[in-house]
Amino acid sequence: MKIYEMTNDQRIDYLIKSGNLTDEQAAFLRAGKPISQDIADSLSENQIGTFGLPYGFATDFLVNGKEYLVPMSIEEPSVVAAASNGANRVKKSGGFTVKTSPHIIYGQIVLETNSADKLEILQQNRQEIIDLATAARPSLQKRGGGVVSLTFEIIADWNEILIGVNTVDAMGANIVNSMLEAIAPHISKLTETDVLCSILSNSGKSQLVDVEAKIDFDNLATKKMPGQEVAERIVQLSQFSKHSVMRAVTQNKGIMNGIDAVLLATGNDFRAQEAAVHSFFSTESGYQPFSDWQIMDDQLVGRLKMPVEIGTVGGAIKAMPMAQLSLAIMKINNSQELQAVIGAVGLANNLSAMRALVTTGIQAGHMSLQSKSLAISAGAVGSEIAAVSKELNRTKNYNLQEATKFLQKLRNE
Structure with a gap:
């Protein structure tokens, strides 16, 4: 029997036999x-x-x-x-x-200035900033991750501090945002400039x-x-x-x-x-x-x-x-x-x-698989769903009117 022809219980049994599910996990699935x-x-x-x-x-x-x-x-x-x-x-x-x-997430700190002098100050204190970021999430290094890059740039009217962090197996948003919020006050103090925002980037480039x-x-x-x-x-x-x-x-x-x-x-x-x-x-x-x-x-x-x-x-x-x-x-x-x-x-x-x-x-295969949805939309329940779906696939008339018409006929019989 093909997998798509099995019942839900049969599919779960298949996953147990193939070693993809334990009995405990199967029981959890069956509980719904x-x-x-x-x-x-x-x-x-x-x-x-x-x-x-x-x-x-x-x-x-x-x-x-x-x-x-x-x-x-x-x-x-x-x-x-x-x-x-x-x-x-x-x-x-x-x-x-x-x-x-590598799993690298980037975070941005934006300063309300575009001063090259401010960037020079930050560059001189680069290691101190990295150490502060690391201290905000000390367990990350133990897992093989941590800060991998720190760059400073002028972008239009603003200074950008861009930090790259290897977050290992975590998606990393909370990790990076925590680091940014830990170092942002220090960066503001060093540069005597207000921070406009501190937030990760979802660019995904790395x-x-x-x-x-x-x-x-x-x-x-x-x-x-x-x-x-x-x-x-x-x-x-x-x-x-x-x-x-x-x-x-x-x-x-x-x-x-x-x-x-x-x-x-x-x-x-x-x-x-x-x-x-x-x-x-x-x-x-x-x-x-x-x-x-x-x-x-x-x-x-x-x-x-x-x-x-x-x-x-x-x-x-x-x-x-x-x-x-x-x-x-x-x-x-x-x-x-x-x-x-x-x-x-x-x-x-x-x-x-x-x-x-x-x-x-695309429609032939798509609609044959959507026939059950049409049956449900027509009001079919239980075994009626499969019966209406089968009829729609036989006639190739994939519309709600036909599904409703056959469901009524099925119930009258």
Whole structure:
């Protein structure tokens, strides 16, 4: 039986047998209480309840020689299906190769002046400032992190102090902000200048992942189109996206479909990720697509180089049981490993979308997976949902009117 044909309990049993879940973790999932009232109340303001999203997993991810099942939290089934489909095609040709960079977060202190003399004073006291920042988070050095850079610059009418911090496995916002607020008063005193603001930057420029996937033509073919032609058409569409912002935006949204779903499942900040990646690809020549596809040595080769701002410890990640469960299912050891998997998910979703667009079109597969949502919108419950979905997929009439009509017929019978 295929995984998407299993019941929820059967899928959980599958994860136990594959070694991705313990019996205790499985019992937690089956209980259907992903977050307690106390945790929810501590993570939000004016909290009155919890908002649920479906929680599933994508399959067949082979990343740097290691296999992963990847939890995803999203309301759109086609995103999970596309991730698994793309990953399977890449796996058959050897899997994803991913390089990651050190986990560096930057923080900014802005002074209400643009004086070169002030910057000289700061430069003379550079080590003292670094020592103060380190003292604000002493445990960070014990984990292998700490301040890695400190620069001073004039930007228009202001002086900027930019500090780079290796936050190891933490996303790092609270760490960096704590350091900034510890050193800002001293910097203000040294320069006799008011501080305009102290805050981290979500640029992500030093948290890059470089993902590569090579796919044999045979693993791209459809019933009506040979694999080489599919590859050539994907390359054409990739090139077009470099000249059309309208297309680039949509292509990038498809990549973020999968990435955001993993970020949600692991308790990470998808808003920071969106800001980082879209700014990274807003260049002087205009907004660009995240991915690039070419044909090399009789293979389709895809590459995705982008910032991935995540953590595996601290904050909401530590507080949310489902986030911890997701990391356990993936058997993730550190933040750079999670970065690599997330990058692979983005490229897998991109491959599936591009292949569908240049062959059968996106709607056929998308709507067949959305048929259950239509059934629910029509009022179907329990076994009615599957029955209405099956009828919609048979007739290919994917609209609420048809779903309501068949549901009424089903109930009359």
